[in-house]
Amino acid sequence: MNIMAPVASTSTLDSGYLLSDPKEDETFPMFERRASSRELISKYNDEFVLKNTEKTYEQQYASLYFLRLTVLKPRVSKVAAEAWNGMSILNQEVKAVDRVLDVRQGEFCWIVGTVYIEMTLKPNILDEITKEFWTTAPISKDKFADPENDAIMLEDESGRVNLVGSTIKSELLVTGCVVAVLGSETTSGDFDVVDIRFPQLAPQLPRKMSTGHERKYVALVSGLEVSGDVHESYETSMLFEYLMGELGGSDDSKHASEIIHVIVAGNSFSNRRSPFSRDEESPDNSQKRKKKYGYDSSSYNSKPTEALDSLLADLSASVSVDIMPGDQDPTNYSYPQQPINAALVPRSRRFLGSSFRSVSNPCWWDIEGLRILGTGGQPIDDIFKYIEGDDRLQMMETCLRWQHCAPTAPDTLWSYPFRDCDPFILNETPHLFFAGNQPEFKTTIVVGEDGQRVRLVAVPKFSETGKVVLVDVDSLAAEVVTFALNGTGRD
């Protein structure tokens, strides 16, 4: 993977431009943003946005796993058949076995199922119930993976079988992905794995390349964490001024005018409490605080919402913006997150229908022919907790190869119990796949067997890094623009 060098205003014109004397007959060119098509792919997004009249919780999560296996099993069987049909191990022809429990000892065969990893360190609700006489403070860990003791199993409608062998230990697997494994049953009833196959990248729609010479960028930013108080970072206002073309010289404005769409991907609202309300709280006052409508309204801090609203309203007047919720935002917590209600941002709401839009998490876009799949980062963060490695881009690439963008749902990632279709299954590979709220900026291009090319972008948190990612719609190149104050120590 290559980390692109940050592109700030490094043109020679601008370094002297801002510090020079005003000229007599200076003209200020007005740059215009070209109108562009930026749509949501409704056949995928309609399944993420659940209508209140259709949401039911009577079904169990088994339906979701059933749907996942039924849809992905033929796809992975096809890949496995191409790889293993006609192969013979130890002079035995390998054959496909329909049910996981039908494997026989000594026969080499391949089976398809959902992976389930029994993790000893995963927090289990049953532990709390059994330990009712004494409690220990739960040790919060970053990762719950324990490679020596975790048991990897393959499950389908008939049952589960334990997978053993060195091949399976080195593979990146999480609970919920559908794979095909080749091997044979051992004497102890486990399945010794020789080879493993994923569904691989789904087919990709060809990109319609535009004929014009102007460049078009999609700006991705996440983790704004707008708090609205006096300690608000200056970088946030610099970012919005840059996107509106008000920052820097004419070169910067020109570059900003090439941005046709801005996606704010998650965690735009800060959840820090206002410092003022806490100071006024005293033990006497807290009892007298009235509870109207069942909640204490004096502890509500409206500054983050108001600040974000005014920033987004200014931005929406200049460029089309989509706001996607993250795990700290005021919308539901379970995945897929519903769009943030536009009533929270009343000034930006006036642009609803023209340049402002509130979208679900995850979301599919089609911007000038570029198909984008974006998440707020929760599935990748969840996968990170249950595997050994750190490489976020590898996790994103493996999600594409599993043809599933959130395999740990519903096991550890809270999810709605879908009954009729699993909307996280990728029926096509996007051209750009990004995950927001990641610790650092990383990007790479993944190439599939049939020539699919996907740009993967891990969008870093703006509040920590000050970076916004610009992706070129035509060439899929990714640049990053960093905003920092001198002396704050950011690169």
Place this chain on the structure above:
Amino acid sequence: MAPPKRSQSSSTNKKPLAKQVRLTDSFRQRKQLAASLQSVTGKKLQPQSTTEVIPPAASQITSDKVAESAREIETEDEVESQEFPETPEEDVQRETDEQVVPVEPDVVEPLDYDDPQYEAYFDKTQKVNIAAPIHQQGVSTVVRILKNFDLTAAYGPTVGMTRLQRWRRADKLGLKPPEVVYKILISKEGKSMDELREGYLYGQI
């Protein structure tokens, strides 16, 4: 012409409906029409063709009020393809079955419990069994067919949805669920009786 008055029993626990909405008026009209036809003719509805609504010529309609309703309904074709929710609560809880292929016929036919094809189909499904079924005296073939459909693992979990929803889901996924079961489930009893409409674990889970 004024729409016929709604009967008291059907409006006790329903949400107040806008009087101007013709579609919902027609729901009630159709239900009443079906009920009144049954009472007028004294026998179950046996429509001649599945594409028409209730053809006035086939049944012995003598009441003017009922004939009026019949004429009104024929003009509203889109109402016919929707499923009747039994209570308003079901409107909210269950999603209406969308019109995925196969399309339901316009008229809800009554179920013939003694149809020989059910017996034949059920015997075919029981060929894999090694022992005779026990405690099944007095259980009709239709109920046994539906329970067998519930227990077929290939069509997925049964909890939390009606059998028709499960059938449609299996159909959409390409698992080819049996047509016989579909015919039972879209019949009049198949839609109204809990025993036929819901899975065998309804009320328990």
